[in-house]
């Protein structure tokens with residue numbers, strides 16, 4: 001679907017008029033939750049999860065039928081500094097692997113019944129090295145965000161935004177540092193497994209890139225200056241999902257850096273999103289704290305591709321099956337204490 005913005009002013013305007021959850025569906029779901037055959041609260045966070053989902057879908061007894069995974073790929077100029085364990089050509093090679101069905105996320109998407117689309121963005125045109133200057137022009141940022149927006153199928157009932165991009169943990173760390181502050185080392189991890197000298201180069205690049213922006217930078221400008229195309233596309237996709245009232249399961253460190261941009265640009269911009277997992281990348285736990293999100297899973301993943309978000313579909317599906325399928329005390333003839 002064509003994005004309803006063609007310039008930064010239009011994008012900023014959208015962030016001020018975000019759809020809100022359906023209050024009537026939420027209260028009906030709360031009433032239903034209280035009547036189900038279990039001790040109050042016994043399904044723990046599954047109860048919250050089901051009611052959250054009901055509120056965004058506008059129905060007290062929802063099912064999850066059309067989950068969508070959208071994977072975005074981009075290349076990064078900063079890779080020339082030796083900040084990744086892998087060369088940049090792996091990005092395009094993995095896109096081929098996604099298209100052929102051979103990546104981990106293909107198997108996970110199939111396991112959890114999600115459709116999957118792959119969106120390589122200008123792989124032959126890496127972003128500029130963000131240590132030296134802006135990673136993207138305004139037009140490039142808008143193009144990438146529009147690709148993300150358009151990738152979201154309005155009839156889907158769940159979105160997982162995933163990514164592939166050699167060097168993108170460096171970009172994600174710089175975004176986090178610029179928006180949250182602290183020390184570059186706190187936000188910088190090993191990504192695909194860079195060695196100690198590479199980690200030192202990466203941390204230095206993160207520090208220098210964020211320092212270029214000065215204190216309290218504008219979040220959308222941070223995305224343009226330090227982001228990658230796939231990160232901008234994920235931000236566009238998460239925003240589109242909000243527009244269509246499609247709940248989102250966030251993936252790993254890079255996905256969460258895209259989410260952070262929206263979170264800082266507009267309070268509540270991630271109310272339709274839940275953290276699918278907490279990964280092993282240094283900085284992800286801190287990033288989730290900054291987002292105020294508790295993860296559903298913690299499996300030490302550090303893959304990206306949307307993998308942790310897709311795995312969490314199973315948890316959400318379980319929550320919805322209980323909420324929408326269980327009998328009430330009255331229906332089952334069980335004394336409600």
Ligand SMILES: O=C(O)c1ccc[n+]([C@@H]2O[C@H](COP(=O)([O-])O)[C@@H](O)[C@H]2O)c1
Pocket residue numbers: 083084085086163164165166167168169170190191192193194251252253254255279280281284301302303304305
């Ligand atoms: O999602 C994560 O938390 C995550 C953590 C570490 C690595 N990755 C993936 O690894 C790639 C980036 O790693 P790097 O070392 O090249 O910056 C990129 O393709 C990501 O999908 C992803």
Ligand SMILES: Cc1cc2nc[nH]c2cc1C
Pocket residue numbers: 086090094163164165192303304305
């Ligand atoms: C092989 C490989 C697969 C990936 N999937 C996501 N990021 C990746 C990085 C590499 C290097």
